[in-house]
Structure formats: C-alpha cells, structure tokens
Amino acid sequence: MSQIRTNRDLCLEINNLLQQQIQNKRTLEIYLRALLAGVNCYADAVSIRANEFYELLERGFVGVPLPFSTEWNEQYDDLPNNFASFHSVQLTLIRQIVDLHEMADHGMLANKLRYFGIHSPRKSIWYNFEPVSYLECAVAGSLDGGNLKNDILQQSVPGVVETLDDSAHHGTKNSEDMPSPQNDLERVTWQQFQVFLDCGQMYE
Template identity: 30%
Template sequence: MTDKDLYNRICDLQATDVSLETYLLSLLKLVEKEKSREDVPAELFLQILQDAFTSEPAKFNPEWLKIKKAPKENPNASGYDYAVAVIQFQISDLRKMKGKQLDDPYKTMGIDSETGERWYNFDPMGNLECGARCCVDGGSDENEYELLDWGFLGQLLEMGRIYE
C-alpha cells in the first residue's frame, strides 16, 4: 500500500457523527487492545481507524489535563508509547479548549490551544484525511505500508492536527 493508497483508503472510511475527542477515546481503547503488537498490518491499522467511529470510548483520565506539550518522537521509546501519548495529548488539549477556542467560528483557519499548540482540524475525518494528505504531499509515493509501527499512528494524528 503506497501513500496514495493509504490516503484513498482513509478517505473511504465510513465516518459517523462523533466528536474528535470521542473518536480519540475510542481509538485509544482499540490501540490498547493491540498493545502487544510491535507492528500492525496495514489492513488491521485501517480497521482500527474505522472501528473507532463506533466503538466504546475509553474513560477520560483527568491526569491527562496535566499534559503541557505535544509529545515528540523519541527514537529510544516505542512507537506504541508515542502513539498513546499523542492520543492522550490531543484528547487533553481538546478538552481544555471546550467553551473557549473551540467556539471560535473561524477555528478552521487555525487556533492555538492554551498549551501553545496549533490546531486546524477538529473532526475525526478532517484529522485523518489531512494526516494522510501530508504523507502524500511529503512523500514520493514509493513508501510501502504493509506493516506499520504504532509511531506512524502518532505521526498521522499529529500531522492531521496541524496540516491545512
């Protein structure tokens, strides 16, 4: 599966009317079920993205509100840890913006959260599509995705958050 294939498959996901926060909570629960996998087959990866639209969400952990910055990839840490940190950060940041920045009618032009992080996409499909679009725009379409490291999920979500 190339960058363009991945982008097209993500665009073909059957989205439901669920908030990005709820989607991320569901995604977190699904990812945690697969924790033992170091690499994820591309088809399972896409199925997890699809299932997060309708799966039971994880419970919000108030400790996540202490997260002050988006996580940075660490070559010494696992891709799973990075992906989970990104999901927790995004959930926390969205929660902090409720009733504030998220009420801005021009938020899709870009807003900064109280953590100073920039956001452009506020719904699951917008986040996923822009993250995948970033892969296409930044790649040579020579990347092949048969197995994905969990870190790719973290990158996809972060690119989705900031890619216009």
C-alpha cells in the same frame, strides 16, 4: 476489505471510509478516545499491519470511547523514552484528547475562525477539529495523499499532461513517465502512526 499493500491502497480505503462517515456527528475528542481504546490493544506490538491500522481508524467512528480521565491531565507533559514506540503514540493521543477537552471547556471550539489555527490552553497549535477533516489532513500530510490523488488522475488521463516544476515553469510530460508516489506499506510503524496523528492536528 482487500489486503492493503501500499500507501495508495491505504489512502483509497481511508477515503472510502470518510465518504461513509461524512455525516457522523461524533466529535473529534470522542473519536480519539475510541481510537485510543483500540490502540491500547497493541501495547506489546513492534508495529501493526496496515489493515489493522485502517481498522483502528474505522473503530474511532463506531467503537466505545474510553471515558475521559483526569489522570491524563498529569500525563500531558510526559515524554516517552522512545519516540518511535507505542508509548509515544499513546501519549500523543492523550495530549490531543486533553487539548480538545480543554478547548471545549473554554468555548474555543465554537470560534468560527478556528480553522485558521488556534492555540489550545496548553499552547499547542490546532487546525482540524472534526474526525473527517482530521483524517483527511493526516492522510495528505503523512501518506502523500495529495500526490497520490494526482497520480490517480494521471493514470486516468493517458498521454501528454501539463506540469509545473519547482520554479513554477510550465511544461509537458507523458503521464506514463511521471514518478509515482506509491510506496510499499504492509505494516505501519509507531513512528509513522505518530506522524499521522500530528498531521491530523496541524496539517493545513
């Protein structure tokens, strides 16, 4: 894998990963427990490299998951001292794992209408229940993944393209003049990581 330097680079790498893992049968709870095992290795880091972030997401599909701990049930309502910290990401993962574990115990994950949104037994809202859809929505919600797809299409279709402004008025622009949602992203902060996880759970 090449060096990740922008959010576009990261989105493309994650999209490739999801294509490779589309048939993976690992549940989201097990995925997140494997992800948590990897995240715990960075407890002393202020931030992580974008390549390391990608490797953690990849590890969720193939890494050894932590066993479910009943102690996590007691940590569910804990709040970190710093919401932009490793501890915040760790607690977010623990809460999501507990939610999924309890939803499975209550038979809620068998509900065919769950993708319209269901509340966990502890009242958290959920829209995504498999690793691939979770990561797709995390990318779209936190890395501007949807706009990046449009950006790639614009670059592949040079010349004048049809646009839609905020008032839903149609117009045209030269594709080269349209702003790009690409941003530098060589490191991922814990706050960015937490937003990514939140979008995985709640972004539609």
